[in-house]
Amino acid sequence: MKTSIDKLFLGKNIYTMVAEDDKVEAIGVKDGKIVFAGAKAEAEEKFEAAEVIEVADDQIMLPGFGDSHLHFYAYCQTLTTVDLAGCKTKAEALKRLADKAKETPEGMWIKGSNFDQSKWTDCEDQIPTRHDLDQASDKHPIVIKRCCLHTLVANTMALEKAGIGKGYVFGVGGTAELEEDGTPNGIMREQASKVYDELIPDPLTDPAVKKDLMVKALKDVSSKGVTMLHTYAAEIWKYTEDFDDYQALDDEGLLPVRMTICLDEMFDKPELTAEQLADPERKVQMGTFKIFTDGSLGSRSAALMEPYSDDPSTCGIMVIAQDDLNEKTWKAYEHGLQPATHCIGDAGMEAAIQAIEYTLAKARESGMSEEEIAGRLPFRLIHAQMVNEDQIARLKKLPVILDIQPVFLNTDLHWVEERIGERAKMSYLWRRYIDEGFILTGGSDCPVEGYDPRPGIYGAVLRQDPADGKPEGGWLPDQKVSMYEAVCMYTKNIPYANGEQDRMGTLEVGKFADMVILDRNIFTRPAEDVLNMQVEKTYLAGKEVYSAK
Ligand SMILES: [Zn+2]
Numbered sequence: 001m002k003t004s005i006d007k008l009f010l011g012k013n014i015y016t017m018v019a020e021d022d023k024v025e026a027i028g029v030k031d032g033k034i035v036f037a038g039a040k041a042e043a044e045e046k047f048e049a050a051e052v053i054e055v056a057d058d059q060i061m062l063p064g065f066g067d068s069h070l071h072f073y074a075y076c077q078t079l080t081t082v083d084l085a086g087c088k089t090k091a092e093a094l095k096r097l098a099d100k101a102k103e104t105p106e107g108m109w110i111k112g113s114n115f116d117q118s119k120w121t122d123c124e125d126q127i128p129t130r131h132d133l134d135q136a137s138d139k140h141p142i143v144i145k146r147c148c149l150h151t152l153v154a155n156t157m158a159l160e161k162a163g164i165g166k167g168y169v170f171g172v173g174g175t176a177e178l179e180e181d182g183t184p185n186g187i188m189r190e191q192a193s194k195v196y197d198e199l200i201p202d203p204l205t206d207p208a209v210k211k212d213l214m215v216k217a218l219k220d221v222s223s224k225g226v227t228m229l230h231t232y233a234a235e236i237w238k239y240t241e242d243f244d245d246y247q248a249l250d251d252e253g254l255l256p257v258r259m260t261i262c263l264d265e266m267f268d269k270p271e272l273t274a275e276q277l278a279d280p281e282r283k284v285q286m287g288t289f290k291i292f293t294d295g296s297l298g299s300r301s302a303a304l305m306e307p308y309s310d311d312p313s314t315c316g317i318m319v320i321a322q323d324d325l326n327e328k329t330w331k332a333y334e335h336g337l338q339p340a341t342h343c344i345g346d347a348g349m350e351a352a353i354q355a356i357e358y359t360l361a362k363a364r365e366s367g368m369s370e371e372e373i374a375g376r377l378p379f380r381l382i383h384a385q386m387v388n389e390d391q392i393a394r395l396k397k398l399p400v401i402l403d404i405q406p407v408f409l410n411t412d413l414h415w416v417e418e419r420i421g422e423r424a425k426m427s428y429l430w431r432r433y434i435d436e437g438f439i440l441t442g443g444s445d446c447p448v449e450g451y452d453p454r455p456g457i458y459g460a461v462l463r464q465d466p467a468d469g470k471p472e473g474g475w476l477p478d479q480k481v482s483m484y485e486a487v488c489m490y491t492k493n494i495p496y497a498n499g500e501q502d503r504m505g506t507l508e509v510g511k512f513a514d515m516v517i518l519d520r521n522i523f524t525r526p527a528e529d530v531l532n533m534q535v536e537k538t539y540l541a542g543k544e545v546y547s548a549k
Contacts, residue, residue, distance in 0.1 A: 002048040005030040007513075007542055010040055011055025013521055015062050016507040017492050020484045021523070027061070029513040032280030032541030037509055059536060060521045062487065063506055064227025064514040065453045066494035068403045069382050069443030072231035072259075073204070074149075074239040076213040078113040078447045080203045084144060085114035089122040090132065097136035097144070104140060109158075109200045112144030114447060118298065118415055125415070129177075130156045130186030143196050147448050148296040149237060152193035154186045162195045173319050189301050190236075190317050197238035214245065215254050222256040222546040224452045225516035225535040228494055228504065230260040230403075230443070232290050232340075236319075246284045256538070256545035258514070260287035260498060262340060269336060277503065280512040280541035287498065288340035288380055289332040291355075292319050294348030297385065297412065297419055302345035304386075309421035316345050322354060329355040330362045333376075340380035340403070346423065349391055352381055356398050374399075377499045382443075386420070386427045392436060401497045402433055403441045406460035406489070407449045413465060413475040424476075430460060431479040439496050442489035453490045454531050460486035461527045469528070483523055483530070513542035 007029040016022045026043035028036030055061045082100045087093040133142045133155035141158035167182045174192030204210040233241035249255040269286045295301025303316040329339045343352040384402040417424045463474035492505035519534040538546035
């Protein structure tokens, strides 16, 4: 007698991602899990499937993609702002703001997001000032945030609204640039930009608006073949994340993605039973405890050991003192949480490593056994963009996962050598990291970049700007990774960061049936072609959550 199952997928190119080129002809799914992965003849002999789905010969099937680090709520917020991404000139950005001003009552706030002056051809990489924004409108308070989120620019009216005037000094953890006479020029970095997060009303406080935006955005996530998101709150920018929002959507059948919610304030992580963990319909869970060390290279606020090569007056900004970072990391760990630390510059990395070393020493001192320590989830280092040899050697002794953003390189490669000089050779070292034995996960840091995995995979494999395919052969080409390794970063490596590697990430018996069918074989075609890859179908727990047709 044949066993009845829900779905049987058949095809020539079903990649399990267990190992490179590992393929099966058939995947059987029942109750949200994979119950068979093997030969077609065996599957047809054993199973009676309610539905048989053919993966065409030119298509491939893979485990669903993921994004190991993004700010989903913040992304939904940006959907209500003037999106300045894609502007080719400062003039274009100002026009978009001016257009918005025309349809906005005088005196109301206008928020712009995602500006990136390094891509503007008319400003020599100069960040705009209040005077520029005043041209868009001097009758509306305007603030715009850089794509990296670490720099904000306010117009004159917005400065007035915040009571920021002549001689303003922010203090520790942030800066406000001043003009010669001591008047702020509108450029605020790191913590200094916080005042606007408090001042400007968040449109998502209206539950109906929030739900509508989240549902739309989640559908779009599914359409990119993404089935797992690790989303992060960031109190410094008033980015909240709320477990209940996602659970409520799931209860209504509106959540097509597995969500891991990471917070940057202390919380109690619920202990899940074995049964709950094994349930493929459980889509929302709590994740890491996020800690910041520094800013970003794009804003020259990433903390460096030596000054910036293109601005010797600064080493960037450490947003937390080492002692506080140590205590914060240890307290979270002691509380049973998994610390995840943002570090971009080499001094930021140094601080993060010291905090982990401190925490593990404290754990041992306090009587935790080696077995207990080994049983804990790894420390996550988010970005891990710059390192030195000593740091690599120390990292190898620590239980860490590196949550990298390959897509950053697609644009950073144009200016990173100028910004950090020789040290560029010790940045974005993905090949080296893999060879040293680190597990790398792929993330977008959305809304910094989009959650579509394609440009990230492209960046990891080719290390070129997708806009022009330059530099030829790739930037630091010996650091390229293979297509398989890049796809690993966006599929099976992500659950390792969560301790979920036994439940998802590959197409193996017992795992959740989270899968994607793509229109072309990215493993056999030229790597550039990954940008053209189209998602045909996305499945979560065996259910179709997206179809191109
Ligand atoms: Zn982030």
